[in-house]
Amino acid sequence: MISSTETLISVSGLCYRNPSSWFTRMFRSDFILKNITFSLNDGESLAIIGEERSGKSELISAIAGLITPTKGIILYNGQTYESNHQMRAQNFRMIFQDQETALNRKLRVIDILQIPLLINTDMAENERVERIYSTLNLVDLPDSIATRYPSELSYGQMKRVSFARALILNPKVILANKSISSFDPNLRAHICNMILRLQKERKISTIITTSDLEIARKISDKILVLCKGEVVEFGDTRKILNSSQNEITQRLLRNYNNEYRFKRDS
Amino acid sequence: MALLDIRNLTVKIKTSEGILTIVDKVSLTINPGKILALAGASGSGKSLVMQAIMMLRRDNVIYSADRFKLDDKDLLKLSSHQRRKIIGENISFIMQEPKRSLDPSLKIKTQIYEVMPKIKWYRFFTRIKNLIKNTKRQTAIALLHRSGIKDHSRILNSYPSQLSDVECQKVMIAMAVASEPKILLLDEPIVNLEIASRFQVLKLLDKYSKNDETSIIIISNDIASIYNFADEFAFMYAGQIVERGTREQIFKNPRHPYTASLIRSMMEMNNPDNAKKFIPVLTGKHPDYKHMPIGCRFGARCRYAKRRCNNMPEITMGKNSQYRCHFPLPDGALYSDD
Numbered sequence: 001m002i003s004s005t006e007t008l009i010s011v012s013g014l015c016y017r018n019p020s021s022w023f024t025r026m027f028r029s030d031f032i033l034k035n036i037t038f039s040l041n042d043g044e045s046l047a048i049i050g051e052e053r054s055g056k057s058e059l060i061s062a063i064a065g066l067i068t069p070t071k072g073i074i075l076y077n078g079q080t081y082e083s084n085h086q087m088r089a090q091n092f093r094m095i096f097q098d099q100e101t102a103l104n105r106k107l108r109v110i111d112i113l114q115i116p117l118l119i120n121t122d123m124a125e126n127e128r129v130e131r132i133y134s135t136l137n138l139v140d141l142p143d144s145i146a147t148r149y150p151s152e153l154s155y156g157q158m159k160r161v162s163f164a165r166a167l168i169l170n171p172k173v174i175l176a177n178k179s180i181s182s183f184d185p186n187l188r189a190h191i192c193n194m195i196l197r198l199q200k201e202r203k204i205s206t207i208i209t210t211s212d213l214e215i216a217r218k219i220s221d222k223i224l225v226l227c228k229g230e231v232v233e234f235g236d237t238r239k240i241l242n243s244s245q246n247e248i249t250q251r252l253l254r255n256y257n258n259e260y261r262f263k264r265d266s
Numbered sequence: 267m268a269l270l271d272i273r274n275l276t277v278k279i280k281t282s283e284g285i286l287t288i289v290d291k292v293s294l295t296i297n298p299g300k301i302l303a304l305a306g307a308s309g310s311g312k313s314l315v316m317q318a319i320m321m322l323r324r325d326n327v328i329y330s331a332d333r334f335k336l337d338d339k340d341l342l343k344l345s346s347h348q349r350r351k352i353i354g355e356n357i358s359f360i361m362q363e364p365k366r367s368l369d370p371s372l373k374i375k376t377q378i379y380e381v382m383p384k385i386k387w388y389r390f391f392t393r394i395k396n397l398i399k400n401t402k403r404q405t406a407i408a409l410l411h412r413s414g415i416k417d418h419s420r421i422l423n424s425y426p427s428q429l430s431d432v433e434c435q436k437v438m439i440a441m442a443v444a445s446e447p448k449i450l451l452l453d454e455p456i457v458n459l460e461i462a463s464r465f466q467v468l469k470l471l472d473k474y475s476k477n478d479e480t481s482i483i484i485i486s487n488d489i490a491s492i493y494n495f496a497d498e499f500a501f502m503y504a505g506q507i508v509e510r511g512t513r514e515q516i517f518k519n520p521r522h523p524y525t526a527s528l529i530r531s532m533m534e535m536n537n538p539d540n541a542k543k544f545i546p547v548l549t550g551k552h553p554d555y556k557h558m559p560i561g562c563r564f565g566a567r568c569r570y571a572k573r574r575c576n577n578m579p580e581i582t583m584g585k586n587s588q589y590r591c592h593f594p595l596p597d598g599a600l601y602s603d604d
């Protein structure tokens with residue numbers, strides 16, 4: 001395993017199979033992820049795309065450390081998950097899909113944002129508050145939101161609060177599973193702008209799974225196409241979206257640019 | 267003749283801080299076989315409009331309307347029992363998140379049988395009962411086939427949790443069209459689906475609307491995905507319809523600044539040259555229902571706002587569209603830079 005300091009994440013030979021009893025395993029050995037290998041350099045952002053049941057969510061959860069891979073290694077900055085748990089927990093933060101259930105309704109925003117700090121750092125009270133307000137600033141939320149409850153927030157604000165929670169530990173990477181979708185066009189542009197700003201100013205990388213290729217094009221440098229748990233293509237966003245030769249990718253693009261979709265020149 | 271004709275629909279919600287008007291004087295008409303898209307930011311009252319059309323009863327919600335005609339029957343003159351019967355026969359509603367709307371403890375089979383039109387006398391003849399059971403299954407299978415499900419035996423015998431999102435959505439559509447409704451209401455049917463599934467669901471709905479003359483009202487945030495699907499668009503902002511018109515008219519020459527901002531964002535996102543670049547967006551935030559401005563509700567975010575906008579603009583009838591603005595944008599304003 002060679003890994004320079006430049007590599008942010010390297011995944012090699014990752015396999016994952018649903019944990020099931022030995023009996024089922026004897027007859028069916030359906031791997032959800034099969035031998036996935038790729039690496040991402042520092043400062044690069046990735047979008048994982050693919051059809052239903054292609055293993056996108058499993059891959060991103062494996063990177064986030066939510067599921068344990070059956071085989072294979074994931075190196076974060078050259079270190080494994082076990083060897084440096086603290087580093088991983090601080091630098092790789094996940095944003096969850098469903099806004100309404102992701103935030104605890106019984107806590108105020110300030111408390112929601114405080115929890116990661118209490119668990120992972122030993123900051124003093126005033127430092128924590130300062131950090132919380134600066135993070136709220138970062139995601140374009142007014143300070144007055146800190147004392148509100150999630151139920152009083154709009155959909156876009158809830159989304160931003162979950163971004164703030166992910167950002168509060170100054171992570172290097174933000175992982176988002178399908179959470180950047182179902183926005184109206186204005187909010188979609190807003191969130192994309194915000195992510196771009198984080199990428200440029202804070203040097204934060206994003207790893208997202210999405211079914212919205214326009215967002216993928218907007219905010220990521222690399223694209224990983226998955227099909228039935230295998231890597232179909234991995235490479236430059238522009239190259240894959242504009243001139244992919246692969247049949248599966250082409251089918252995906254065709255389905256995306258279907259007859260109902262808005263096209264610029266029509 | 268419009269199939270559904272609603273005038274000045276108002277929805278009020280009772281909260282601890284008094285009664286809030288959420289949906290304010292929304293008028294809708296829809297013709298047979300047409301598809302109307304209801305778009306707008308989340309929280310603009312789109313879902314409430316749909317629930318009001320279905321007249322879903324909830325304790326803290328008050329509906330009122332000046333006119334509510336379905337197929338030339340004036341529903342406001344009927345008793346609530348008769349009204350519910352007519353609505354139930356003619357309108358089907360598919361709510362957000364198909365997986366949650368299906369009963370998790372029953373097999374799909376049972377749930378489909380439940381919504382199919384009933385025959386009562388079969389109880390007396392056991393043999394005929396068996397026969398009917400068989401035809402029941404056949405009808406269910408036919409319904410599933412029409413909704414694009416091929417492996418019907420697996421689907422019929424599984425529980426909702428065993429199916430994928432798109433399969434659930436197709437089952438929901440099959441159940442919704444079982445009673446052959448005249449109008450189909452869909453609340454965000456394609457959100458959270460994968461790329462190919464979105465296309466499949468839209469194609470399916472399109473087929474129903476073309477073949478059976480079913481009218482469809484669809485709520486979707488993602489106007490880019492349904493651009494060519496809907497015939498008409500209505501944009502809502504803060505509980506009001508700010509602009510309504512045909513697709514050609516609205517996307518070519520939007521009149522209301524809010525519609526224009528949405529369309530502009532959509533086009534900027536669509537432009538491949540904009541990859542990794544910031545794009546101009548509308549600033550400010552959606553007004554709070556507790557403190558609605560007296561004048562134009564979009565006023566605080568509108569860059570064309572003038573003094574006259576302190577009065578609430580009324581709906582103006584344009585040629586192919588209706589809009590609610592004192593200073594409508596001229597033709598071609600969408601592409602000019604100012």
Ligand code: SF4
Pocket residue numbers: 522523524562563564565566568569570571572575579590591592593594
């Ligand atoms: S009425 Fe005035 S404030 Fe409202 S949208 Fe039109 S120009 Fe803007």
